[in-house]
Amino acid sequence: MKKILLALVLGALAAGSAVPAVAKDAKKIRIASEGAFAPWNGMDSSGKLVGFEIDLAWDLCKRIEADCELVAMDWDGMIPSLQQGKIDAIMAGMTITDERKKVIAFAGPYGTEQSTFATLKSSKLAGAGVGAERVDLADEAAAKPAVAKLAELLKGKTIGVQTSTIQVDFLEKYLPDVTVRNYDKIDNAAIDLAAGRVDAIFGDRSPVEALMRAAGNDTMTLFGPAMTRGVLGEGMGVGLRKADAELKGRLDKAIADANKDGTIATLSQKHFGYDVSVR
Numbered sequence: 001m002k003k004i005l006l007a008l009v010l011g012a013l014a015a016g017s018a019v020p021a022v023a024k025d026a027k028k029i030r031i032a033s034e035g036a037f038a039p040w041n042g043m044d045s046s047g048k049l050v051g052f053e054i055d056l057a058w059d060l061c062k063r064i065e066a067d068c069e070l071v072a073m074d075w076d077g078m079i080p081s082l083q084q085g086k087i088d089a090i091m092a093g094m095t096i097t098d099e100r101k102k103v104i105a106f107a108g109p110y111g112t113e114q115s116t117f118a119t120l121k122s123s124k125l126a127g128a129g130v131g132a133e134r135v136d137l138a139d140e141a142a143a144k145p146a147v148a149k150l151a152e153l154l155k156g157k158t159i160g161v162q163t164s165t166i167q168v169d170f171l172e173k174y175l176p177d178v179t180v181r182n183y184d185k186i187d188n189a190a191i192d193l194a195a196g197r198v199d200a201i202f203g204d205r206s207p208v209e210a211l212m213r214a215a216g217n218d219t220m221t222l223f224g225p226a227m228t229r230g231v232l233g234e235g236m237g238v239g240l241r242k243a244d245a246e247l248k249g250r251l252d253k254a255i256a257d258a259n260k261d262g263t264i265a266t267l268s269q270k271h272f273g274y275d276v277s278v279r
Helices: 006-017 052-063 076-082 142-153 164-175 184-195 205-214 245-260 261-269
Strands: 028-033 065-072 105-111 113-119 134-136 158-162 177-181 200-206 222-226 236-240
Touching: 006 245, 028 052, 028 076, 028 158, 052 065, 052 134, 052 261, 076 134, 105 245, 105 261, 113 184, 113 205, 134 142, 142 164, 158 164, 158 184, 164 177, 164 184, 164 200, 177 184, 184 200, 184 205, 200 205, 236 245, 245 261
Parallel strands: 028 065, 134 222, 158 177, 158 200
Antiparallel strands: 105 236, 113 200, 113 222
16 A cells, blocks of 8 residues: 555664564464454444454454454554564555565455545535546556546545555556645544545545445545556555564465355455455
8 A cells, every 4th residue: 555655664664673573473463453444444332443354353363273462553553563573463454565565475365445535425526427437457558548537537636545555656646636635544534524624535445435424424425436456456465574474374374265165255244245355
């Protein structure tokens, strides 16, 4: 999810300034999640981590016979904490990208997500289309017309986005004429959208739709095409230290088994209402 991202910069600095940490006991694994990216991960009223990735994490831990601890952590601190040995894995809606793979390893992917724009129903952007319902950025030639129309539609607009995400990379690459406003959480971008401080927000479909439901579905609406792949990455994976190759192998197998036996599809339907598994 990043090209020039604070998390990657800090992670790279940590990797370059110290001997990489290694999970001393693969039976005991500390997994970090954000708790602010529903339905991938969130918090219930008691402050307990919940969501698709939380349920999947417990399932994977059983499959690899590990004693796991799940902890909530701010997004920007995850990669540095992984490099420093404070945690052993990340399951926080983190997309596998070439930039991230320079710093850490990934098991999976275990899920994939569309990226989409949302605005207020009172906005002139509401209902705007660009001639495509979904754009696959892996085929840049085929995607070019729709992306060009989107760039024209949003020229001069201010877009709210969560910092250090693949959506930032997309905006930097394809929409150079928009003003990008970064937020620690997509929730706070939605607050500024409601206040008229940004024209639209851009994020993963599921948390954006969760925000729309929380607003009662009467103030916000999606617009433009849904976008996947390319600069938006390969899908969500478990972030690991490169030194933990054995743990990666075990988790890769566990994810493959959970996909094959339908566990991931079942958890997808429970939390999203549609299948996010990678086929």
